[in-house]
Amino acid sequence: MINIIWFFMIALGVLVGVINGRLEEVTQAAMDSAALAVQMCIGFIGIWALWLGLMKVAEKSGFINGIAKVLSPITRLIFPKVPKDHPAMGAMVMNMAANMMGLGNAATPLGLKAMKELQKLNINKTKASNAMCTFLVINTSSIQLIPTTVIAIRMSTGSSNPTEIIGTAMIATTISTIVGLISVKLLQREGG
Amino acid sequence: MIQWISSAIIPIFLLVILTIGFVKKVKVYDCFVEGAKDGVTTALKVFPYLLTMLVAIGIFRASGALDYLLKILGPVFGLIGVPKEVLPLALLRPLSGSGGLAILTDILENYHPDSFIGRVASTMMGSAETIFYTLAIYFGSIGIRDFRHTLPAALIADFSALIASVVICSWVFGA
Numbered sequence: 001m002i003n004i005i006w007f008f009m010i011a012l013g014v015l016v017g018v019i020n021g022r023l024e025e026v027t028q029a030a031m032d033s034a035a036l037a038v039q040m041c042i043g044f045i046g047i048w049a050l051w052l053g054l055m056k057v058a059e060k061s062g063f064i065n066g067i068a069k070v071l072s073p074i075t076r077l078i079f080p081k082v083p084k085d086h087p088a089m090g091a092m093v094m095n096m097a098a099n100m101m102g103l104g105n106a107a108t109p110l111g112l113k114a115m116k117e118l119q120k121l122n123i124n125k126t127k128a129s130n131a132m133c134t135f136l137v138i139n140t141s142s143i144q145l146i147p148t149t150v151i152a153i154r155m156s157t158g159s160s161n162p163t164e165i166i167g168t169a170m171i172a173t174t175i176s177t178i179v180g181l182i183s184v185k186l187l188q189r190e191g192g
Numbered sequence: 193m194i195q196w197i198s199s200a201i202i203p204i205f206l207l208v209i210l211t212i213g214f215v216k217k218v219k220v221y222d223c224f225v226e227g228a229k230d231g232v233t234t235a236l237k238v239f240p241y242l243l244t245m246l247v248a249i250g251i252f253r254a255s256g257a258l259d260y261l262l263k264i265l266g267p268v269f270g271l272i273g274v275p276k277e278v279l280p281l282a283l284l285r286p287l288s289g290s291g292g293l294a295i296l297t298d299i300l301e302n303y304h305p306d307s308f309i310g311r312v313a314s315t316m317m318g319s320a321e322t323i324f325y326t327l328a329i330y331f332g333s334i335g336i337r338d339f340r341h342t343l344p345a346a347l348i349a350d351f352s353a354l355i356a357s358v359v360i361c362s363w364v365f366g367a
Binding site: 001002005006009010012013014015016017020022025026028029030032033034036037038040041042044045046047048049050051052053054055056057058059060061062063101103104108109111112113115116118119125126127128132133136137139140141142144147149150153154157158159160161162164165166167168169170171172173175176177179180183184187188189 | 216223226232234235238244245246247249252256289300304326331343352365
């Protein structure tokens with residue numbers, strides 16, 4: 001599926017670029033995006049190293065396990081195939097916690113660590129397991145308690161009440177996460 | 193208060209984690225270094241996937257293909273009550289985080305953050321993530337090629353966030 005979408009984004013992009021006479025912009029966008037990827041990755045190295053360092057301490061001290069245990073009644077329901085004291089559970093819980101607090105930069109390395117742990121439980125190493133699909137859908141529908149970036153933009157554009165959308169965003173994100181969970185469970189046809 | 197919380201959350205987190213580690217007799221410095229090493233390898237592993245995705249998104253936007261998609265989808269979304277002004281945000285946000293923020297800023301500047309459109313756009317932005325990029329790097333980092341049902345389920349969730357934002361905002365703030 002990703003192959004099809006990726007191909008059509010580029011193919012349609014180039015074709016529309018020809019029709020619109022925007023081939024120069026297309027070329028520029030391709031170069032700029034490539035440069036942006038390098039720039040982002042270099043930034044990631046620093047931020048991810050910082051969070052992964054801190055997480056190692058949290059892991060060794062038993063902090064992550066403690067939190068995972070507290071949330072295990074919920075997580076066991078969502079991820080029935082993942083053993084409850086498996087490191088994947090701890091990493092997933094920390095990823096979700098970081099997302100909730102709006103720490104996107106911290107959430108990504110934790111999420112990648114969770115994927116690495118889930119891969120150890122996966123039978124077919126090139127095919128996503130049910131737990132991975134579920135985890136990613138929760139991740140992309142992001143339950144966020146305080147959308148700090150949005151509030152900052154509202155503030156800078158002159159809102160008289162920049163934080164008024166916290167409540168509505170929380171309800172919307174809760175609904176989308178629940179819908180996501182239901183869809184991912186309905187769409188999974190095979191075990192694994 | 194919220195501003196204070198968002199600026200204090202990281203230092204407090206740092207202090208709490210390290211204090212727990214220290215009390216539990218973890219060699220905090222050595223342990224931190226060991227974890228930090230993974231930052232480099234993870235970023236390098238993710239790089240080709242990130243680049244591949246960003247180039248496609250960049251081309252799709254710059255060529256004007258995204259604008260055509262908006263023109264086609266605008267009336268469809270209008271039928272279910274989504275204001276056409278927030279549609280660019282709804283379409284771009286799953287593709288690109290920075291692009292989404294740029295469009296949100298644009299919408300809030302043009303329609304005022306306290307308007308219905310401004311509130312819907314803010315609510316939407318606060319309730320979703322960049323799907324394509326997230327899937328590409330999360331699956332890419334461990335070599336998964338078959339995403340199975342992840343993308344459709346994530347898109348359904350994203351769509352429900354859009355509808356929920358419109359419905360909740362007209363309910364809470366009045367349209």
